[in-house]
Amino acid sequence: MQSKTKDLVPILEVNNLFASTENLPILKGVTISVNPGEIHAIMGRNGCGKSTLSKIIAGHPSYTITKGEIKFTGRDIRSLEPEVRAQSGIFLGFQYPIEIPGVSNLEFLRVATNARRKFLKKEELDTFDFEDLVKEKLDLVKMDSAFLSRSINQGFSGGEKKRNEILQMALLEPKIAILDETDSGLDIDALRIVASGIKKISNEETGIILITHYQRLLDEIKPDYVHVMSEGQIIKTGESDLALELEKHGYEWTDNCSKQL
Amino acid sequence: MQIIEEIKKNRLISNPSEIQKLCLDKLKLNPLPNIKSELWRLSNKSKFSSFLDYSHKKKESKVSFPYKNTSQNIIRLIIGENTFINIKQETYSIRQSKDSEIVDYIKKNISAFDQTDHWSDLLNHCLSSKKNILGLNISGNKVPPIEILSASSSESFNAKTLILFFEKNCKVDLLQINLGNENSSLSQTTYLCLEEETSVNHGVVSYGKNKSNLLNSLNVLQKTKSEYNLGSLHCKFNYARFEIRINQLEGDAKTIIKGIQITKKDEQIATYTKMQFNGPNGILEQLNKSLAEDKSHAVFEGTIIVPKIAQKTDASQLSRNLLLSKHAKIDTKPQLKIIADDVKCKHGATISQLNEEEIFYMRSRGLTLEEASKLQLSSYLQEIISCIPVSKDKWDLLDKLLKEN
Numbered sequence: 010m011q012s013k014t015k016d017l018v019p020i021l022e023v024n025n026l027f028a029s030t031e032n033l034p035i036l037k038g039v040t041i042s043v044n045p046g047e048i049h050a051i052m053g054r055n056g057c058g059k060s061t062l063s064k065i066i067a068g069h070p071s072y073t074i075t076k077g078e079i080k081f082t083g084r085d086i087r088s089l090e091p092e093v094r095a096q097s098g099i100f101l102g103f104q105y106p107i108e109i110p111g112v113s114n115l116e117f118l119r120v121a122t123n124a125r126r127k128f129l130k131k132e133e134l135d136t137f138d139f140e141d142l143v144k145e146k147l148d149l150v151k152m153d154s155a156f157l158s159r160s161i162n163q164g165f166s167g168g169e170k171k172r173n174e175i176l177q178m179a180l181l182e183p184k185i186a187i188l189d190e191t192d193s194g195l196d197i198d199a200l201r202i203v204a205s206g207i208k209k210i211s212n213e214e215t216g217i218i219l220i221t222h223y224q225r226l227l228d229e230i231k232p233d234y235v236h237v238m239s240e241g242q243i244i245k246t247g248e249s250d251l252a253l254e255l256e257k258h259g260y261e262w263t264d265n266c267s268k269q270l
Numbered sequence: 271m272q273i274i275e276e277i278k279k280n281r282l283i284s285n286p287s288e289i290q291k292l293c294l295d296k297l298k299l300n301p302l303p304n305i306k307s308e309l310w311r312l313s314n315k316s317k318f319s320s321f322l323d324y325s326h327k328k329k330e331s332k333v334s335f336p337y338k339n340t341s342q343n344i345i346r347l348i349i350g351e352n353t354f355i356n357i358k359q360e361t362y363s364i365r366q367s368k369d370s371e372i373v374d375y376i377k378k379n380i381s382a383f384d385q386t387d388h389w390s391d392l393l394n395h396c397l398s399s400k401k402n403i404l405g406l407n408i409s410g411n412k413v414p415p416i417e418i419l420s421a422s423s424s425e426s427f428n429a430k431t432l433i434l435f436f437e438k439n440c441k442v443d444l445l446q447i448n449l450g451n452e453n454s455s456l457s458q459t460t461y462l463c464l465e466e467e468t469s470v471n472h473g474v475v476s477y478g479k480n481k482s483n484l485l486n487s488l489n490v491l492q493k494t495k496s497e498y499n500l501g502s503l504h505c506k507f508n509y510a511r512f513e514i515r516i517n518q519l520e521g522d523a524k525t526i527i528k529g530i531q532i533t534k535k536d537e538q539i540a541t542y543t544k545m546q547f548n549g550p551n552g553i554l555e556q557l558n559k560s561l562a563e564d565k566s567h568a569v570f571e572g573t574i575i576v577p578k579i580a581q582k583t584d585a586s587q588l589s590r591n592l593l594l595s596k597h598a599k600i601d602t603k604p605q606l607k608i609i610a611d612d613v614k615c616k617h618g619a620t621i622s623q624l625n626e627e628e629i630f631y632m633r634s635r636g637l638t639l640e641e642a643s644k645l646q647l648s649s650y651l652q653e654i655i656s657c658i659p660v661s662k663d664k665w666d667l668l669d670k671l672l673k674e675n
Binding site: 067068069070071090091092094095096100101103106107109110111112116117120121124125128160161177181 | 626627628630631632633634635637639641642645646648649650652653
């Protein structure tokens with residue numbers, strides 16, 4: 010499938026990526042390219058390697074790349090530490106955001122925002138300036154400022170955790186955001202809030218990968234491309250109507266594609 | 271072990287007081303603790319010897335509080351240096367205990383002391399001179415925060431004793447600082463007696479310098495409807511031992527204990543707690559944390575005793591430990607001795623390393639490994655530090671100690 014913006018330098022290129030954890034192969038030749046302004050959706054059965062792909066792009070140390078490459082704005086990032094990837098503009102929205110008791114959400118967000126700002130050669134923010142910024146971003150995800158004084162994700166409901174992820178995305182202004190099942194566990198209203206937040210943050214220069222099981226998120230955020238993953242590979246790519254077909258027929262419909270590969 | 275030799279040869283003190291005589295008599299036959307007992311078996315022998323190798327006869331040097339006083343409203347005392355205190359205000363009073371009160375109280379305690387269980391106290395009373403015993407009677411529900419400093423002098427063994435009687439309905443924040451100077455040993459014994467309906471928030475911060483040692487013993491008696499909260503931090507000692515014994519005399523009282531010990535290099539720091547319920551409806555919440563780096567060794571042993579009379583006791587004891595090096599060692603043993611049949615008691619222990627998923631989460635937001643680890647460690651400490659009754663932002667020293675860890 011041809012990119013709609015083929016003349017641009019891709020933000021992210023994953024080429025024939027093989028990866029494993031504890032000698033167990035999980036990714037078996039994934040290729041995907043995301044250009045500025047594009048929204049991609051990755052769908053697939055549980056355990057097909059979607060979350061692994063997202064973690065490997067973010068630099069999770071538990072996985073080993075055995076073959077292939079990952080390029081971010083044209084640069085091979087395989088040897089970069091996770092924090093360097095994050096500082097340079099890769100954002101992973103976690104499927105299960107981690108609770109960190111005792112670490113203040115506000116302080117964590119400030120340190121993270123300043124790490125990104127430092128990379129962008131912007132002035133780092135002191136506590137007061139940061140509070141002004143974060144309050145402005147809180148409106149995007151309709152979060153109460155009381156969340157800032159709590160420990161990271163501790164005692165947050167599922168929906169609050171996901172909104173906190175989008176708040177972080179808004180503060181970090183990434184070049185590419187990979188959102189791993191951001192819609193899971195959200196009720197209809199929370200889904201709309203999160204989707205609206207994502208749409209407001211994204212622009213012509215950012216790329217977004219949505220990992221999801223459900224059409225309902227894609228009703229809110231229309232993807233340019235939909236990829237179907239199975240057993241560590243992307244077995245089918247199409248436009249947004251591919252998600253509707255999957256919703257209609259289920260993953261069995263794509264099983265033949267897998268067999269043909 | 272200079273001090274032990276002197277006890278054996280009866281040359282420890284030239285003019286012993288009544289209390290010193292009593293304790294020397296108790297120690298003369300067995301001057302050392304039983305190293306095979308549960309309470310002493312993990313004690314590092316060579317470090318324990320070095321603890322006893324300093325002279326107690328040297329002149330003590332003057333010490334000062336290691337941080338600024340940011341409030342006029344704090345009462346500060348240094349054991350061994352305050353000659354007299356007598357404050358009587360409308361809402362509270364603090365008066366120095368009479369010598370006879372102190373002697374009677376210590377004598378009563380000594381008579382019940384077992385040599386193994388209370389070896390640290392017996393040694394303290396052998397060596398603690400009248401000048402180094404501070405006794406206070408405190409009353410009132412608007413007592414200003416009290417800070418009490420105990421320190422050892424370089425190249426010396428110093429013994430200090432603190433006895434605080436909290437009268438009925440008394441409410442107070444008490445911060446105790448034990449400071450070990452270079453090449454020294456400090457023996458600190460503390461008694462707190464909480465009358466009915468008292469509430470004491472007690473912070474104990476003990477930190478040493480190069481090759482300093484500490485034997486810190488805390489004995490607390492709680493009467494009914496009293497509430498005792500203890501937050502403690504022990505760090506930077508070559509060898510330190512914190513013994514806590516709390517007795518809810520008639521039950522119906524509440525005890526909260528939160529403590530942390532941080533060990534580095536080849537240090538050994540141990541905490542032993544014994545919680546005794548002697549009446550019904552007692553409550554205990556206890557959390558002890560250890561953080562061990564390099565080749566250090568941290569020890570925690572906690573015992574909760576619930577006899578038949580202590581029905582409806584509700585006690586929990588948790589030991590959480592963080593190993594930051596493969597050469598460091600942590601021993602932990604929370605234990606329950608329950609005879610009563612209608613109680614809620616739970617205990618547990620965990621030993622772990624820094625949580626990798628938490629670290630990755632923070633790194634995926636741009637924090638370096640070092641920043642993420644520091645933030646996680648600071649949160650690990652914060653849970654305990656927040657229980658010490660002085661906010662860390664007002665306290666330069668604690669802030670410095672935390673940043674160093």
